[in-house]
Each structure stands twice: as structure tokens, then as C-alpha cells.
Amino acid sequence: MSGLHLNNVSHSFNSGNPVLNGVSVFVGPGELVCLLGPSGCGKTTLLRVAAGLEHLQVGQVTIAERVVAEGRHGKHIPTEKRGIGLMFQDYALFPHLNVLENVTFGLPENAVERRQWALSALSRMGLADYAASYPHILSGGQQQRVALLRALAPEPRVLLLDEPFSGLDVTRRVEIRAETLDLLKETDVATLMVTHDPEEAMFMANRILVMDEGRIIQDGTPVETYFEPLTAFVAALFGPVNRLQGVVRNGHVATILGDFEAGHLEDGAPVEILIRPEGLRLSAAGQEAEIQPGDTPCKPTPVDNGNSAGARGRTISARPLGRSSHVELVLTAEDGTEITLEARIPGVFLPQPGAEVLVTANPRQTHVFPAS
Ligand SMILES: Nc1ncnc2c1ncn2[C@@H]1O[C@H](COP(=O)(O)OP(=O)(O)O)[C@@H](O)[C@H]1O
Ligand SMILES: [Mg+2]
Structure with a gap:
């Protein structure tokens, strides 16, 4: 199989608990796969195993149809013979070599065409x-750009990137992500990139592999991963979520915000309902929700037909974030318990503290899981 293939890889340090636990990963030629997960879940270890910087203990690594490592003291092709480009978080350029020499480092003297590529890529x-x-x-x-070109210069079959943009400020990061994608599009390299930033993974990846505690728990396109998370953990990885509790009755779960579909779960099962802040819609109830003076208000979003029935809540606070507004609100259930929710509303929507708002939820941004 061309590209990069890790088959059933497990790894532990100092005979401790496994840091990687039966992980299988495939990255096809020309594909960019992001490994997304919280700090300490084993992302860097997986990349180091693929690169041959760690000796493989269990499983198999194949690069461009060649087995480069086998567990149990089997085969181990050294890093420099694997046909890979590497770029780690602390990518260090050689301080005593100039920029062009850094990019072309290690290329054979007669690699005229690659030297020309290096010059034209630097120029672009x-x-x-x-x-x-x-x-x-x-x-x-x-x-960062030079380090990326250095990794690509020898035309690797596989490119391994470990949080390559984490040292850059936000504006620079956005620019370089786009440039990197442009550059990779012209190659046929199979890229496995580690990140803990879900937005970066969404932007860059053809496929996202979500990792937790040494296991891959979801493998899907960015849209699938965001809209169809398999577990509450995956849903919560993309940012804060509101959590409600409920019980499945006849394929639905009733909440203070209305009924949600739960046909995939057993009747009577206790469930947790996760709603993203951007999945809540607010509209001003009566005249109470006032827009702060001096703001250019966008119209409060009307209730979508597809949304839940909704409930009335009271604003605790509302803050402008630039492109969106963050609103914290409280709902009071029939039995008197209070539920605090956070909403993210596009544009400027800044009801006064205490103002009444109508809250509905978009079912596409609402996920029902068995209670943990
Ligand atoms: N060389 C090492 N020796 C012992 N433990 C390590 C070593 N490298 C990583 N670990 C441990 O393995 C786990 C996963 O680390 P790592 O792969 O770096 O995670 P991530 O890149 O997802 O943040 C962590 O608990 C870390 O402390
Ligand atoms: Mg890491």
C-alpha cells in the first residue's frame, strides 16, 4: 500500500502503561491527515514511531509499500533511509548554513532539478x-517556511509534521497554513500532521484522526468529525459545550429546550445532551433585549423552523468577541432548578443583563450520548 501505513502499533516507555494502544493509521499519497488530541495522548510518540526515532515494539510501519519497521525486535530501517520529511515543534535550522544551504542540506551534489526547485520555492x-x-x-x-522547504526538498514520500505552526502568532499561523496547503497540493506526499488545535485540523485536513489515551477514537472528514462526533469527548474537543441531562422515551429525549431525536439509544437510557454554544439561537423577547449604544446590531436571528421548541431565559452577561457575541444565560426548569448556558451568536447581539431571551437549539449542533 503506498503512502504511510501504521498497523496495530502499541508502545510503552520503561515498561509502563501503553502510550499507544493498538493504533492503526493510513495516509494515502497526496492526502493530509491530522492527528488531533489533547496534550499527552500520544501524538508525538506516534510520529516518532513512524519516523523510526523510537524503536517499534508492537505492530508494523509501511512507507511507500516497503515495510520499514516490525515489532518484537524485527526490522528497523533507520530514519534517514525511510524516505520521510520531518518537521517537529522545535524545528531547528542549521545556524552555520545559509537559507538555501539549509533547504538543500543532504541533497546529492547532482540534484540540479531539486536545487532549482529550492530556489523557486524560496522565491514563491x-x-x-x-x-x-x-x-x-x-x-x-x-x-518555519525554510524548515518546511527543507523537509520537502528531498521529495519524501511521507511528511511528518508535529504542531508545525504552534510557535507562530495567530495572523502568521493563518497565512502559513494556507501557503503550506498550496505547496503540498503540488506534491504527492502523504502528510501526517499533529495538532491539538481543532480549528487548524478542520482547516488543513482531508481527514481527522481523533486520539485519546493512545487510541484512535474517530476517523472522519472535518465535517463528519465536527457534526457527527462519536463520543462526548470528541464533541467537547472542538470547544466548550453546554450539557443537559435526560432520559430516552420513545426514541426522543425531552429537555428544557424541547425534544431531541435519540432513536439510536435504548428506551429508558440516561443520556447527556451536548449543545455547542454556536448551536443555540437567541432572539429578543419583547423589548427587554437591548443593543448596547454605539454598536451596529445585526438582527437577532429568527427562530429556524428546524430548531427545537425553545425556552425563555434570562441574560447573565453578553460580550462582543468581534465576529460573534458571547452570551451567558440562565433558564429555570419547571422544578425551579437553574441551568446556565453559553451561546455564541454571529455578529453583535448584546442583550442587557437581566433581559429575557428566547433560546432554541439547532439539532445539527446538538448531540445525544449515553450518560457517562
Ligand atoms: N521518552 C519518554 N519517556 C517516558 N515517557 C514519555 C516519553 N515521551 C513521552 N512520554 C509520555 O508519553 C505520553 C504521551 O506523550 P506524547 O506522545 O508526547 O503526547 P502528545 O504529543 O500527544 O502531547 C505522556 O504521558 C508522556 O509523558
Ligand atoms: Mg506532542
């Missing part, structure tokens, strides 16, 4: 004037 990334400069005069973003 706005670095032509720095070809003869030393890395220390470059900004963080420029160094």
Missing part, C-alpha cells in the same frame, strides 16, 4: 532575498 514564499542569509536574521514565520 517571499524568501528569495534571504537565500544567502543566515537563519538568525529571519522571523519565526520565515524560519
Whole structure:
């Protein structure tokens, strides 16, 4: 199988608990797969195993149809012979080599075409004037670009990236993500990229592998992973979520916000309902929800036909975030218990504290799971 294939890989350090537990990963040529998971779940270890920086203990690693590692003291092809490009978080450029020498480091003397590629790629990334400069005069973003070109110069079959943009500020990061995608599109390289940033994974990936405690718990496109999370953990990985409790009755669960579909769960099962802040719709009830003076208000979103029946709530606070507004509100259930929710509303929607709002939930952004 071409591309990168990790088959049933397990790994532990110092005979402790497994850090990787039967992980299988496939990345096809030209594909970019993001490994997304919280800190400490084993992402870097998986990349190091694929690269041969850790000796494989259990399983098999195949790169471009060649078995490069087998567990139980089997085969171990060293990193530099695996045909991979590597870029880790602390990508260090060689300080004593100039930019062009950094990119072409390790290429054979007669690799004329790749040297030309290096020059033209530097030029496309706005670095032509720095070809003869030393890395220390470059900004963080420029160094990052050079490191990426260095990894790609030998035309690897597989590219392994570990949080490659984490050291950059937000604006730079967005630019470089887009440039990186453009550059990769022209190659046939199979890219496995580690990130703990769900937005980055959504932006970059053809497929997202969600990892938790050394296991892959979901493998899907960005849209599938976001809209059809398999577990509450995956749903919550994409940011804060509101949680309600309920019980399945005749394929539905009744909540303070209305009924939600739960046909996939057994009747009588206790469930947890997760609603993303961007899945709540608010509309001003009566005149109480006032827009702060000086803001350009967008109209409160009307209740979508497809939304839940909804409930009346009271605003606790409302803060502008720029592109959206963050509203915290409280609902009072029939038995008097109070439920606090957070909503993220596109544009400027800033009801006064205490103002009454009508709250509904978009079923597409609402996920029902068995109670944990
Ligand atoms: N060389 C090592 N020796 C012992 N434990 C390690 C080593 N490298 C990583 N670990 C442990 O393995 C777990 C996974 O680490 P890592 O793969 O770096 O996670 P991630 O990249 O997802 O943050 C962590 O608990 C970490 O402390
Ligand atoms: Mg890591």
C-alpha cells in the first residue's frame, strides 16, 4: 500500500502503561491527515514511531509499500533511509548554513532539478532575498517556511509534521497554513500532521484522526468529525459545550429546550445532551433585549423552523468577541432548578443583563450520548 501505513502499533516507555494502544493509521499519497488530541495522548510518540526515532515494539510501519519497521525486535530501517520529511515543534535550522544551504542540506551534489526547485520555492514564499542569509536574521514565520522547504526538498514520500505552526502568532499561523496547503497540493506526499488545535485540523485536513489515551477514537472528514462526533469527548474537543441531562422515551429525549431525536439509544437510557454554544439561537423577547449604544446590531436571528421548541431565559452577561457575541444565560426548569448556558451568536447581539431571551437549539449542533 503506498503512502504511510501504521498497523496495530502499541508502545510503552520503561515498561509502563501503553502510550499507544493498538493504533492503526493510513495516509494515502497526496492526502493530509491530522492527528488531533489533547496534550499527552500520544501524538508525538506516534510520529516518532513512524519516523523510526523510537524503536517499534508492537505492530508494523509501511512507507511507500516497503515495510520499514516490525515489532518484537524485527526490522528497523533507520530514519534517514525511510524516505520521510520531518518537521517537529522545535524545528531547528542549521545556524552555520545559509537559507538555501539549509533547504538543500543532504541533497546529492547532482540534484540540479531539486536545487532549482529550492530556489523557486524560496522565491514563491517571499524568501528569495534571504537565500544567502543566515537563519538568525529571519522571523519565526520565515524560519518555519525554510524548515518546511527543507523537509520537502528531498521529495519524501511521507511528511511528518508535529504542531508545525504552534510557535507562530495567530495572523502568521493563518497565512502559513494556507501557503503550506498550496505547496503540498503540488506534491504527492502523504502528510501526517499533529495538532491539538481543532480549528487548524478542520482547516488543513482531508481527514481527522481523533486520539485519546493512545487510541484512535474517530476517523472522519472535518465535517463528519465536527457534526457527527462519536463520543462526548470528541464533541467537547472542538470547544466548550453546554450539557443537559435526560432520559430516552420513545426514541426522543425531552429537555428544557424541547425534544431531541435519540432513536439510536435504548428506551429508558440516561443520556447527556451536548449543545455547542454556536448551536443555540437567541432572539429578543419583547423589548427587554437591548443593543448596547454605539454598536451596529445585526438582527437577532429568527427562530429556524428546524430548531427545537425553545425556552425563555434570562441574560447573565453578553460580550462582543468581534465576529460573534458571547452570551451567558440562565433558564429555570419547571422544578425551579437553574441551568446556565453559553451561546455564541454571529455578529453583535448584546442583550442587557437581566433581559429575557428566547433560546432554541439547532439539532445539527446538538448531540445525544449515553450518560457517562
Ligand atoms: N521518552 C519518554 N519517556 C517516558 N515517557 C514519555 C516519553 N515521551 C513521552 N512520554 C509520555 O508519553 C505520553 C504521551 O506523550 P506524547 O506522545 O508526547 O503526547 P502528545 O504529543 O500527544 O502531547 C505522556 O504521558 C508522556 O509523558
Ligand atoms: Mg506532542
